[in-house]
Amino acid sequence: xxxxxxxxxxxxxxxxxxxxxxxxxxxxxxxxxxxxxxxxxxxxxxxxxxxxxxxxxxxxxxxxxxxxxxxxxxxxxxxxxxxxxxxxxxxxxxxxxxxxxxxxxxxxxxxxxxxxxxxxxxxxxxxxxxxxxxxxxxxxxxxxxxxxxxxxxxxxxxxxxxxxxxxxx
Numbered sequence: 001x002x003x004x005x006x007x008x009x010x011x012x013x014x015x016x017x018x019x020x021x022x023x024x025x026x027x028x029x030x031x032x033x034x035x036x037x038x039x040x041x042x043x044x045x046x047x048x049x050x051x052x053x054x055x056x057x058x059x060x061x062x063x064x065x066x067x068x069x070x071x072x073x074x075x076x077x078x079x080x081x082x083x084x085x086x087x088x089x090x091x092x093x094x095x096x097x098x099x100x101x102x103x104x105x106x107x108x109x110x111x112x113x114x115x116x117x118x119x120x121x122x123x124x125x126x127x128x129x130x131x132x133x134x135x136x137x138x139x140x141x142x143x144x145x146x147x148x149x150x151x152x153x154x155x156x157x158x159x160x161x162x163x164x165x166x167x168x169x
Contacts, residue, residue: 001028001029001069001070001142001143002026002027002028002029002140002141002142002143003027003028003029003030003031003067003069003074003140003141003143004019004023004027004029004030004031004138004139004140005031005033005104005122005124005138005139005140005141006019006030006031006032006033006048006124006127006138006139007032007033007034007035007053007078007104007105007106007107007109007123007124007125007126007127007138008033008034008035008053008106008107008109008125008126008127008128008129009032009035009036009037009126009127009128010035010036010037010055010126010127010128010129011036011037011038011128012044012127012128013038013042013043013044014044015127015136015155016032016036016038016044016045016048016127017043017044018155019138019155020047020048023140026140027140029049029067029069030047030048030049031048031049031050031067031074031076031104032045032048032049032050032051033051033053033076033077033078033079033104033105033106033107033123033124034050034051034052034053034054034056034061034077034078034079034080034106034107035053035054035055035056035078035106035107036048036050036053036056037053037055037056037057037058038056038058038059039058039059040059040060040061049065049067049076051063051064051065051076051077051078052078053078053080053106053107054078054080054107063077063078063081064076064077064094066098066100069102069141069143070143070144070145071145072101072102072143072148072169073098073099073100073101073102074100074101074102074103074104074143075094075095075098075100075102075103075104076103076104076105077091077094077103077104077105078105078106078107079091079105079106079107079108079123080107082094082105084105084107084108084123085107085108088103088105088114088116088121091103091105091121092116092117092119092121095119096117096119100119101118101119101120101148101169102119102120102122102141102143102148103119103120103121103122104121104122104123104124105121105122105123106123106124106126107123108123108131109125109126109129109130109131109132110123110125110131110132111123111124111125111130111132111133111135111137111139111152111163112125113139113150113165113167115167118169120148120150120167120169122139122141122150124137124138124139124152125137125138125139125152127155135154135155135156135157135160136154136155136156137152137153137154137155137160138152138153138155139151139152139153140153146168146169147166147167147168147169148166148167148169149164149165149166149167150163150164150165150166150167151163151164152164
């Protein structure tokens, strides 16, 4: 099963719609890790599972969501309530508490994937204001029986194959 993960689009509308159209045949689940800055009824965010970010003033999304993805639990939060700009340790505790093998978050605008204590942490970066890299990134996660595969995409250039990674589970 494939999951598209995006975060920190900060008011972008067209880009979210383009992603849905571009990946509708391959991704079965579309996740937005917060700071969309869009109202819940905005057409651009329709079809995404969304969590509340610290800049989501116009809507009240849930603070977290847990999704079942091909038999694995995926926890999604924005990250501001877990101090992810300095450490993912508090988010690791929450992931362990809910039994999640995958934790998706945003907030920092830094792209990154890392396996810590059997939990894969994914921050897809930012479509609007990336930090650390120039590319406006999002991630497609493939959840298989024994592996998790992450593919990083630049909104404009497509797949960045050098950033593809696989993690055993």
